[in-house]
Amino acid sequence: MEKYWEIFVNGYKGYANYLWSEITNPNWHNYFYWLIGVSAFFFLLEILRPWRRDQAKFRKDFWLDLFYMFFNFFLFSLIIYNAASDVVVNFFNDTLASIGITNLVAFEVMSWPTWAHLVIGFLLRDFVQWWTHRLLHWHPKLWDFHKVHHSVEQMGFAAHLRYHWMENVVYRTLEYIPLALIGIGLRDFFIIHIFTLAVGHFNHSNFKINLGPLKYIFNNPQMHIWHHVHDLPEGYKYGINFGITLSVWDYLFGTASIPHDGRDIKLGFPGVEKFPKTFVKQNLFGFGLTKDEKLFKEEELQAFSLDREKLNGNGKPKENGKPKLPEVKDDDLSVV
Numbered sequence: 488m489e490k491y492w493e494i495f496v497n498g499y500k501g502y503a504n505y506l507w508s509e510i511t512n513p514n515w516h517n518y519f520y521w522l523i524g525v526s527a528f529f530f531l532l533e534i535l536r537p538w539r540r541d542q543a544k545f546r547k548d549f550w551l552d553l554f555y556m557f558f559n560f561f562l563f564s565l566i567i568y569n570a571a572s573d574v575v576v577n578f579f580n581d582t583l584a585s586i587g588i589t590n591l592v593a594f595e596v597m598s599w600p601t602w603a604h605l606v607i608g609f610l611l612r613d614f615v616q617w618w619t620h621r622l623l624h625w626h627p628k629l630w631d632f633h634k635v636h637h638s639v640e641q642m643g644f645a646a647h648l649r650y651h652w653m654e655n656v657v658y659r660t661l662e663y664i665p666l667a668l669i670g671i672g673l674r675d676f677f678i679i680h681i682f683t684l685a686v687g688h689f690n691h692s693n694f695k696i697n698l699g700p701l702k703y704i705f706n707n708p709q710m711h712i713w714h715h716v717h718d719l720p721e722g723y724k725y726g727i728n729f730g731i732t733l734s735v736w737d738y739l740f741g742t743a744s745i746p747h748d749g750r751d752i753k754l755g756f757p758g759v760e761k762f763p764k765t766f767v768k769q770n771l772f773g774f775g776l777t778k779d780e781k782l783f784k785e786e787e788l789q790a791f792s793l794d795r796e797k798l799n800g801n802g803k804p805k806e807n808g809k810p811k812l813p814e815v816k817d818d819d820l821s822v823v
């Protein structure tokens with residue numbers, strides 16, 4: 488136990504030092520400046536060639552999303568994740584060693600040319616992430632966390648990294664074994680990570696481009712905006728267009744759908760108006776720690792029973808055709 492605590496503390500200290508040296512030493516292997524550069528590039532594109540011309544440059548939640556961007560990319564790691572993940576990795580390796588497995592690298596791809604293990608690593612990671620994303624939509628508990636990402640009502644590049652920090656935990660955990668199996672190194676991971684960062688910013692940006700047949704391979708803003716649609720097309724209960732970097736998985740597994748030009752579609756999900764608006768409450772929501780969630784669930788239930796009444800034909804007409812909601816006082820919305 489003491490060993491893991493030591494690893495935790497060292498991981499924390501190591502990351503704090505690493506972060507400081509990242510900020511003070513700009514270079515090509517630097518996540519911090521890549522994030523700033525890639526973001527500035529897409530912000531400029533949105534200013535020069537906007538898809539939705541009447542959308543404000545500093546759209547709704549722009550600053551909140553910018554904060555999410557740095558929180559998820561750096562601060563989250565700084566506070567806990569890096570330290571905790573060192574512990575998990577060590578614990579995991581120790582457990583494997585105790586049953587006689589000391590080397591997880593099943594396929595020695597490092598001896599292949601650089602481009603080959605980059606491509607394999609990228610494809611494998613994107614595939615695992617695609618399934619993970621589907622899981623986030625399918626499981627009600629995980630969907631509560633993923634709602635943060637889907638609470639975006641005006642789309643722009645910075646919405647890419649607006650998500651609950653628990654998603655970091657879910658994604659990193661599920662992709663760890665497949666990537667360890669092919670022995671992806673840190674330098675490869677860096678290149679893959681920056682590439683996927685750029686495509687992710689692109690998917691969310693207020694920008695239109697015709698990729699031609701490449702749209703069946705790569706995700707793009709005209710496809711991903713439909714992933715954020717408020718009301719899903721008929722027949723797709725859990726969502727559409729789950730692609731992270733590649734769109735090809737959606738075409739292969741039948742979850743691709745672009746019913747029409749999505750430039751002005753309503754974004755969010757049913758009930759998004761009642762979703763918490765601040766960073767702290769949005770992060771507590773998935774854990775059931777805000778009163779907003781209770782209210783939210785009540786509304787979902789009411790909407791559901793209203794539907795059933797309609798179906799059974801025994802519903803009395805409600806005032807203005809809307810369900811009567813419990814009155815909410817300001818202090819009811821405070822964090823418990």
Ligand SMILES: [Zn+2]
Nearest residue numbers: 620624633714
């Ligand atoms: Zn999603």
Ligand SMILES: [Zn+2]
Nearest residue numbers: 636647691711
């Ligand atoms: Zn998105």
